[in-house]
Amino acid sequence: MTRLLGFPIADHRRVFIIALPMIISNIAAPLLGLVDTAIIGHLPDAIYLSAVAVGATVIGFIYFLAVFMRMSMTALVAQNFGADDMAAQRHNSINGLFLAALLGVLLILLTPAVLELSWWLMVPAPALQNLASDYISIRLWGAPAALMNLVILGVLLGRQQSRQAMWLVIATNAVNVIVDVWLIVILDWRVQGAAVASAAAEWSSCLLGLFWLRKSLALGWHHLRLNLKQLLVLLRLNGDIFVRSLTLQLCMASMTAYATRYGAIYVAVNAVLMQFLLLISLGLDGIAYAVEALVGQAKGQGRSDRVRHWCRLTLLWSCLFAVAYSLIFIAFGEHIIRLLTDIDSVIDTAGHYLPWLMVLPLIGHWSYYFDGVFIGLAQSRGMRNTMLFAALLGFLPLWWWGQRFENHGLWLALTGFLMMRGVAQAIWLKRHPQTLL
Known part of the structure; x- marks a missing residue:
């Protein structure tokens, strides 16, 4: 059998059959988002763009916290797929969709509370607050569809149907842009048009995803019932991953929140430099998705040898991507930075922090990789505990000690946090070898 870097070429191909479509979708979504922003940005007053930006930040935060629905579904379905248990795949999919729809309806009912909490935290000007409130209130009508889309993505990835997952992400953004043009440019609905377009995109993609699930899982009306035993397993997984996601989001948000203490220039600098993390995630997330699906399948088959095989192969690619990112950041x-901003003071100041970004891929890729391993093994408790460990014994102490170095202290805390996550996850797996069985 022809081999490359010590592994069969066919296995490399399997990794990228899953990873490449998700990398493409990760690239396509921001590009389509730029079109979305450009449409709003050409309205006559900057307040419309600001309102959409503020509203999208609130919605994005909520949906980021809900990513546990995608992760838990991938974990369960990948193992069901490996065990060739179609009934379990159906039960977990139905349970996930039910839970997503329920949480989505709850978000709609809690719209006043979401708005009140948002404005307590951000305190925008009254005119901006009114427009952003309209945007958020409309967007939340798409919450059931948006959360069900996360479940659908999880099922597709667990079944290694990453091409369909890619098209689902692209379809969401493409519909959003098309409806944006119609409602904002033609009908002049402005902020309300942007919100309606996003909600419409979420619902249309949800219907497409449900259609694909119905075909893939051969779902019939008689399958639409809950399995309480598996629902409890799903709830436990979701709870653990939610704590993990919230902890991660709070640490990342600190890069902006505490930068305000050092001056507006550092807020802008960190906003620019955090885009480097977005670039890193484009590739490393794709590898992580492959880890989840392949390790989960091998776990479901009861093949510990294949679990270790896929762990080694995907780690190789994670390391190669990390080295490539570091070299790119060193060279370019x-x-x-100049592509992201043309403000001279931001460019000059950001240059002082660029060395952190040059080493960050080499340190941070471990946490991306191990997240994929933990999800594939459905070890949500290990994900949660190692994340809390890294935040409490990594990020917080380094942030506290590094305050004397101001913004460099923040980047030290973030780098140490990512390093601590990878180390803690590796130690956890070493101490729990039975999870690979």
């Missing part, structure tokens, strides 16, 4: 980091 300053050029990337």
